Amino acid sequence: MENVWPGASEPSIGQVEYLKYLQVMSTVQKPSYVQVELELPQLNKEVVSKTIRLLLDRHNGLRTIFPMQDNRIVQVVLPVGDSRFQMEVVKTGKEVANFHHIRKDVYDKASAVFSDIGNGPLVCAVLFDNGSDGLLSLLIHHVICDEWSCILIRNELKIIHEAFTAGKEPQLPPVQVQLKNYCEKQNTWLRDNQQEISFFWKRKLSGFDKFFDIAVYRKMYNRRRNVLFPVFTRRHSYKTSELGAILDRPEASSYTSVIWHPAFSETATGSGKSVDSSVYASLLLFLYAYTGKKKLLVPSLVTDRLEPSYQQLVGCLLGSIYLAVDIQEDMTVRAFEQLVKNELAAACRHIIFSHNFLDLDGDLIRNCCDMYVNYLRKPGNMPAQVRSHKHVEEDYAINYPVYCLITVYDDALVFVWKYNRFLFDSNMIEDMVRYYEMLVQYIAHNEELPISELKNLVSIPEIIL
Known part of the structure; x- marks a missing residue:
């Protein structure tokens, strides 16, 4: 009983x-x-x-x-x-x-x-x-x-x-506000706005239904290694149930990299953008440049702290959003970063606390995602032990092809790239990370560049590196 x-x-x-x-x-x-x-x-x-x-x-x-x-x-x-x-x-x-x-x-x-x-x-x-x-x-x-x-x-x-x-x-x-009161307010808000939030995400996600395909990543990886006749040892096209089973596999690894703040703060200063939106924009541009994909779907973990009274509340106020972006190739890097800032603001006003509650098929959407982002800030400078920590380690199940954990310190950003070992290998991830780091520097100094010039860019120009 x-x-x-x-x-x-x-x-x-x-x-x-x-x-x-x-x-x-x-x-x-x-x-x-x-x-x-x-x-x-x-x-x-x-x-x-x-x-x-x-x-x-x-x-x-x-x-x-x-x-x-x-x-x-x-x-x-x-x-x-x-x-x-x-x-x-x-x-x-x-x-x-x-x-x-x-x-x-x-x-x-x-x-x-x-x-x-x-x-x-x-x-x-x-x-x-x-x-x-x-x-x-x-x-x-x-x-x-x-x-x-x-x-x-x-x-x-x-x-x-x-x-x-x-x-x-x-x-x-x-x-x-105590956690109990927050739960009551959240439930009331969700029930009162259920249809509007559900409609927002169904409209936003419409057309982003192509399953994750590792082949588009391998294509660039092989081009960068000058491999003319690549041999694919694993299948790269899967049915719904197969891809879901692969993403749920426990075998994962992680690779840690560091980018110092100026790479992002320079693009944000005086531009109306933020370091946060610049980071998200850089990840989307990286996916576009590395894979050639124009439709990109990146979910992110966010915390419901917009209301001032919630900023002193101890609890788990986490939800998720999606950045569903259709790349407009004639847009400049600067304009794209502003677009991403606007998309983030709109998405955070429609946080997803439960896919089922909003009649969204979370498993199906996950199969179409390129990368999952968890972005958080911590006070102070980057801990000294992180600086030399750049190697592959075993990790636990991440449920996505790549799970990017980004920690923002006062002086640097630490990226932990967790990846599904059935889809990626360590050499490929290290190449992707190097490519991303160079791309961040490149776009920071070329904000008026049309996005189209980044597509399938095998070698990042090293003029400013």
Whole structure:
């Protein structure tokens, strides 16, 4: 018999969609979680416990679980003093290697707890104590926390801990909207505008129904290597079910590259564009130049933070949009970048939180996509360890041919190119990345160039490189 949960409320339509996805994927991958760490040179366990309690009290989304009630998923906020939120203290030695081993074991244990979303907790607080100082680590299930929230949480943890350490009360702005209230508003908005949002995307996606074809990528790759008679060892034309099965395969790898900010900030300065829109435009122009395709379909993960009150909300406010672009070859690079900025703005006013809710066939659309983009910002300069990190690593299932994770720092952009190993090989991806990096520099200095001159450009002119 199911429990009755007093005060239970309806999750957002987006949360329900994500929770259903987790149930489907539970047999092949661990729950996704984010991590927030705070170094503690002055270790006082009582102060740390008090810090965590205040954070949980401020953001009830962190105390949320998703049990079943009357055969449906509900959202329940646990009391701040619930024993499930008790901080775990882990003694560590001074040796770095030993610490990494201990931390991995703790994180693996937390991910197992996150599998039970109906009981929770969906946030685990771990204090690593090496005898002199410490490291506070919060592990938070992705369903209640996105990367934007991680920045908020870390800032608040630092402010709260420093204040309590000094014997003062933390000075923080009040939280205007809690996750429960946001879910109610999102559901009301989606139901009131369901037909309009559905029509927007069906019209926008009309005609973008050609399946992903690896052959157009291999054609350019072989031209750049001067391969006159390429031998294709894999088929490159698939039926719907075949392509879906390939994109769901767990075999993936990733390749990391870095582009310094001036390549994008120069094109954005004084032009009415932004670094964000310039990056998206460059990716679309790269796909056009490398493949020759004029119809490009690029989905992107976005966060619903346009309303000011949502910018201090801790939760997972993620949805998706599509950039469905029909390249007009007589358009200049500058005009195209402005077009992309407008397309992004329109798409973000029609965020997709659930394809099913909008009567959109998500699997069919996915088969027609060229690349998936996850674009996020982090404060500060690029971490030093990223600079030398440019090699292929094994990764997990990405569900798309290429998944491009872009992290924007104050001084640089880090691109993690995750790719399906059944479709691409490492040499081909490295060639595509080199091509993209040179193309970014080229278009930054040639904004009045007609787009048509980029098509099937085997070698990027190196005048300005």
